[in-house]
Amino acid sequence: xxxxxxxxxxxxxxxxxxxxxxxxxxxxxxxxxxxxxxxxxxxxxxxxxxxxxxxxxxxxxxxxxxxxxxxxxxxxxxxxxxxxxxxxxxxxxxxxxxxxxxxxxxxxxxxxxxxxxxxxxxxxxxxxxxxxxxxxxxxxxxxxxxxxxxxxxxxxxxxxxxxxxxxxxxxxxxxxxxxxxxxxxxxxxxxxxxxxxxxxxxxxxxxxxxxxxxxxxxxxxxxxxxxxxxxxxxxxxxxxxxxxxxxxxxxxxxxxxxxxxxxxxxxxxxxxxxxxxxxxxxxxxxxxxxxxxxxxxxxxxxxxxxxxxxxxxxxxxxxxxxxxxxxxxxxxxxxxxxxxxxxxxxxxxxxxxxxxxxxxxxxxxxxxxxxxxxxxxxxxxxxxxxxxxxxxxxxxxxxxxxxxxxxxxxxxxxxxxxxxxxxxxxxxxxxxxxxxxxxxxxxxxxxxxxxxxxxxxxxxxxxxxxxxxxxxxxxxxxxxxxxxxxxxxxxxxxxxxxxxxxxxxxxxx
Numbered sequence: 001x002x003x004x005x006x007x008x009x010x011x012x013x014x015x016x017x018x019x020x021x022x023x024x025x026x027x028x029x030x031x032x033x034x035x036x037x038x039x040x041x042x043x044x045x046x047x048x049x050x051x052x053x054x055x056x057x058x059x060x061x062x063x064x065x066x067x068x069x070x071x072x073x074x075x076x077x078x079x080x081x082x083x084x085x086x087x088x089x090x091x092x093x094x095x096x097x098x099x100x101x102x103x104x105x106x107x108x109x110x111x112x113x114x115x116x117x118x119x120x121x122x123x124x125x126x127x128x129x130x131x132x133x134x135x136x137x138x139x140x141x142x143x144x145x146x147x148x149x150x151x152x153x154x155x156x157x158x159x160x161x162x163x164x165x166x167x168x169x170x171x172x173x174x175x176x177x178x179x180x181x182x183x184x185x186x187x188x189x190x191x192x193x194x195x196x197x198x199x200x201x202x203x204x205x206x207x208x209x210x211x212x213x214x215x216x217x218x219x220x221x222x223x224x225x226x227x228x229x230x231x232x233x234x235x236x237x238x239x240x241x242x243x244x245x246x247x248x249x250x251x252x253x254x255x256x257x258x259x260x261x262x263x264x265x266x267x268x269x270x271x272x273x274x275x276x277x278x279x280x281x282x283x284x285x286x287x288x289x290x291x292x293x294x295x296x297x298x299x300x301x302x303x304x305x306x307x308x309x310x311x312x313x314x315x316x317x318x319x320x321x322x323x324x325x326x327x328x329x330x331x332x333x334x335x336x337x338x339x340x341x342x343x344x345x346x347x348x349x350x351x352x353x354x355x356x357x358x359x360x361x362x363x364x365x366x367x368x369x370x371x372x373x374x375x376x377x378x379x380x381x382x383x384x385x386x387x388x389x390x391x392x393x394x395x396x397x398x399x400x401x402x403x404x405x406x407x408x409x410x411x412x413x414x415x416x417x418x419x420x421x422x423x424x425x426x427x428x429x430x431x432x433x434x435x436x437x438x439x440x441x442x443x444x445x446x447x448x449x450x451x452x453x454x455x456x457x458x459x460x461x462x463x464x465x466x467x468x469x470x471x472x473x474x475x476x477x478x479x480x481x482x483x484x485x486x487x488x489x490x491x492x493x494x495x496x497x498x499x500x501x502x503x504x505x506x507x508x509x
Contacts, residue, residue, distance in 0.1 A: 052084060052085040052086075052351070053085070054081075054085055054086070054087070055085065055086045055087075055347075055348050055351045056086065056087045056088070056089055057080070057086050057087070057088050057089070057113045057114065057351060057352055057355050058088075058089045058091055058111070058112040058113045058114070059088060059089070059090055059091060059113065059114045059115075059340075060091045060093065060102065060105070060112050060114065060115040060116065061090075061091070061092055061093070061115070061116040061402065061403060061406055061407075062092070062093055062094070062095045062098045062116060062403070062406075063092035063093075063094075063095075063402040063403050064092065064094055064400075065092045066092075066398060066399045066400055066402065067398040067399070068372060068373075068376070068377065068398040068399040069090055069092070069399070071372075071373065071376070071399075072090070072368060072369075072372050072373060072377075072399055073088060073089065073090050075368060075373050076088045076090075076365065076368050076369065079364065079365060079368065080355070080358075080365070083354075083358060083362070083365075084351060084354045084355065084358070086351055086354075086355065088355075090369075090402075091112070092402055099122075102115065102122075106126070106129070106131055109345055110345060111343075111345045111346070111347060112343050112345060112346070113342060113343060113346040113347075113348070113349075113351075113352040113355075114340050114341070114342060114343070114346075114352055114355070114356070115132075115340070115341055115343060116338070116339070116340060116403075116406050117132070117166050117339050117340070117341045118336060118337055118338055118339055119332065119333045119336035119337065120333065120337070123160075123165070123166060123336060123339065123341070124160070124443075124446075126341070127160050127165050128447075130344060131341070131343065131344060132165040132166055132341035132342060132343065132344065133165070133341075133342050133343075133344050133346075133349055134163050134164065134165060135164040135165065135166070135167065135342065135353070136163065136164050138342070138349055138350065138353040139164065139167075139353060141350070141353075142350050142353040142354050142357060143167075143353045143354070143356055143357040143360075144357070145357050145360060145361045146167065146356065146357055146360050149170055149360040149361065149409055150167070150168065150170055150360070153173065153330075153335070153436065153440070154168055154170065154173060154335060156335070156440060156441045157173075157330070157331075157332050157334070157335020157336065157440050157441055158335050158336055158339065159441055159443075160443045161443060161445075165341055166336075166339035166340060166341035167339060167340055167341075167356055168335055168336060168337070168338060168339045169337075169338040169339065169340075169405055169406060169407060169408060169409075169410060170360065170408070170409045170410055170411055171305075171338065171405055171410040171411075171427070172305040172306075172328075172427055172430055172431060172434075173330055173334065173335065173430075173431040173434055174328040174329055174330035174331075174334050174430070174431065174434030174435075175227075175230060175231070175303040175304070175305070175328060175329060175330075175334055176303065176304035176305055176308075176324050176326070176327070176328040176430070177227045177228070177230065177231040177301075177303060177304060177324065177325060177326040177328075177329075178227070178301070178302065178304050178322060178323045178324040178325040178326065179202065179224070179299045179300065179301055179302065179322070179323045179325070180288075180292075180299065180300055180301075180302045180308070180309055180312060180320045180321070180322055181193065181205075181298060181299045181320065181321050181322070181323060182292050182295075182297070182298050182299070182318070182319075182320065183313075183319035183320055183321045184295070184319065185209065185213070185216070185298050186321050189205075189208055189209075189212075191205055191208075193321050193322075193323045196323045196324075196325070197324070197325065198325065199266070199325055202299075202323065202325060203270075205218075205298075205299070206218035206219060206270075206273075206275045206298070206299070207273075209298045210273065210274060210275060213298070215295075215296065216295070216296060216297060216298055217275075217276070217277045217278075217291065217296060217297050217298065218275040218276075218298050218299060219270065219275045219276050219277070219298070219299050219300070219301075220276075220277045220283060220287060220288035220291050220292065220297040220298075220299070220300045221276075221277065221280060221283040221284055221285065221287060221288050221300055221301070222267070222276065222280050222281070222283075222465070222468035222469040222470070223284070223285065223288075223300065223301040223302070223468075224267075224301035225263070225264070225267055225467070225468035225469075226301070226468065227301045227302065227303055227326075228263055228326075229254075230303070230329070230331075231244070231325075231326035231329055232244050232259070232326075233252070233254060234329075234331045234332075234437040234438070234439055235254075235331075235333075236251075236439075236442070236444050236497055236501075237444050237446065237453065237493065237497060238453060238456045238457075238460075238485070238490060238493050238494075238497075239253060239254040239255055239460070239485075240252070240253060240254070240493070240494060240497050241254055242437065242438055242439050243257070244329055244435065244437070245435075246438045247438070248438070249438055249439060249501060249505045251494070251497060251498055251501060253494070255478055255481060255482050255485075261474055261475065261478060264467050264470070264474035264478070265474050265475075266470075267467070267468065267469070267470035267474075268470040268472075268473070268474055269470070270470050271469060271470030271471055272470070276469060276470065277291070277297070280469040280470075280471070281465050281466065281469050281471065285300060285302070288300030289312070289316045289318070292316075292318055292320070293316055293317060293318040302322070304322050304324055304328075305328075305427070305430060306420070306423060306426035306427055306429075306430050307419060307420055307423050307426070308322050309321050309322035310418065310419055310420070311419075314394065314416070314418065317394075327433065327434075327435065328430055328433060328434035328435070329434060329435050329437065330434045330435065330436050330437060330440060331437045331439075331440065332437070332439070332440055332441055332442060332443060335440070335441075338405055338406050340356060340359075340406070340407070340408075342356075356408070358408075359407055359408025359409065360408045360409040361409070361412075362412075363412045366404075366407065366408050366409060366412055366413055367412075367413060367414050369402070369404075369407055369408075370401055370402075370404040370407065370413050370414070371386065371399070371401065371404075371413075371414060372398075372399035373399075375389065376389070376399075377389070377392075377397065377398065377399045378414070380414075381417050382421075384414050384415055384421075385414065385415050385416070385417055385421060386414045386415070386416060386417070387416065387417040410424075410427075411424045411427065411428075439501070439504070441508075442501065442504050444497060444500055445500060448496050449489070449492055449493045449496045451489075452488060452489030452490070452492050452493050453493060455488035455489055456485055456488045456489065456490060456493065458488070459481065459484045459485050459488050460481070460485075462481075462484070463477055463478075463480070463481045
């Protein structure tokens with residue numbers, strides 16, 4: 001989706017703006033609710049174990065409503081009634097209308113308990129408005145198993161100004177970077193994808209495809225510029241970052257970095273070589289997968305994790321292989337990439353936290369949410385391996401996965417028969433080898449320079465797509481960008497970032 005792609009693209013160079021939480025009182029209108037709400041509601045709703053009043057938990061998340069939603073919801077409710085005397089209302093909202101509908105829910109003070117959120121999808125803004133309650137005390141009382149499941153790094157990266165407002169999914173902790181390739185063409189030309197580690201080796205493949213496949217575009221979309229930036233910089237805002245591998249916490253301006261300019265010169269050469277698709281300025285991952293499936297494309301850039309190629313192969317119905325051109329890297333944005341927050345309008349935050357605790361620890365519950373009902377939507381093939389029941393396929397299933405990456409603990413989610421049975425072990429190894437940013441856990445508060453940032457974002461939008469696509473001369477374009485950025489108030493933003501970063505670093509020591 002273009003909106004999603006633009007959000008992720010902006011995160012590469014600017015990161016997401018993480019803001020400070022506002023105070024307030026229990027009678028405040030939307031956007032002014034205080035942090036005490038969760039504890040007060042928790043005391044109202046939580047009773048001694050075994051003496052809980054019945055309660056319906058509402059979970060709001062972005063997804064299409066599957067045919068058997070109510071069937072799964074009823075089965076989950078039956079199970080939750082036994083566990084915490086609660087039922088569940090699953091409330092998926094289509095991605096296309098997610099922003100409008102959830103914003104209306106928030107400003108109208110609609111009652112709900114849990115909502116999907118992320119650093120790239122409104123968490124910073126919502127924290128500032130007081131939409132989500134603080135979770136540390138609730139977790140200590142009703143989610144005691146969660147810290148042991150997530151571990152200190154996940155929790156450190158999830159914090160905003162030292163406080164938890166949402167809990168991250170336990171999944172890949174960081175991003176790998178590289179390409180998804182058409183397996184058909186990889187096999188045809190006997191490309192050794194296992195040995196590839198550099199961009200130069202990928203370029204040899206692109207040249208082979210360009211020279212021998214006149215109807216195939218070597219690279220679909222300009223997303224590689226996005227993934228390259230994310231693999232080399234922990235972006236904060238406005239092109240200010242801390243470069244990967246930094247041993248000290250020192251701010252860098254991407255537009256002044258020779259490495260940055262050299263990369264965009266490379267993208268210019270790719271464009272001149274005819275390796276990009278004709279719609280490179282606007283094409284996205286959906287376009288790329290459609291072209292690869294139709295035999296019209298060879299590669300598209302992607303953030304990577306173990307088994308990403310198999311997941312995408314199932315989703316799009318085309319055989320893919322992945323190639324990693326950069327080792328995984330973990331930033332605050334990665335730690336906050338998929339989270340669930342408890343709304344200030346929840347009537348029983350304690351029960352919501354009990355439910356969250358189960359999502360991290362209860363294998364039966366998380367797999368019902370992820371895959372549906374055993375025997376109806378899947379059958380067990382092993383301890384943690386499942387497949388479709390006889391007569392059912394990916395096309396005819398009635399409870400397609402709503403987004404398991406959004407919920408709880410992926411490491412206790414069942415694997416499909418076509419996935420690597422060692423997938424979760426590979427995830428553990430991936431997470432362990434992912435390099436932590438020097439500023440993991442740092443969140444920038446945009447409020448002091450909000451107007452300057454809006455102006456700088458407009459300037460960035462004027463230049464960034466064409467640079468990503470290699471459609472313009474990098475030196476001339478970056479020079480113009482810097483000039484307009486300065487007039488938009490860049491120096492004030494830089495000074496504010498340096499001030500906040502220095503204060504954060506001092507607190508870490």
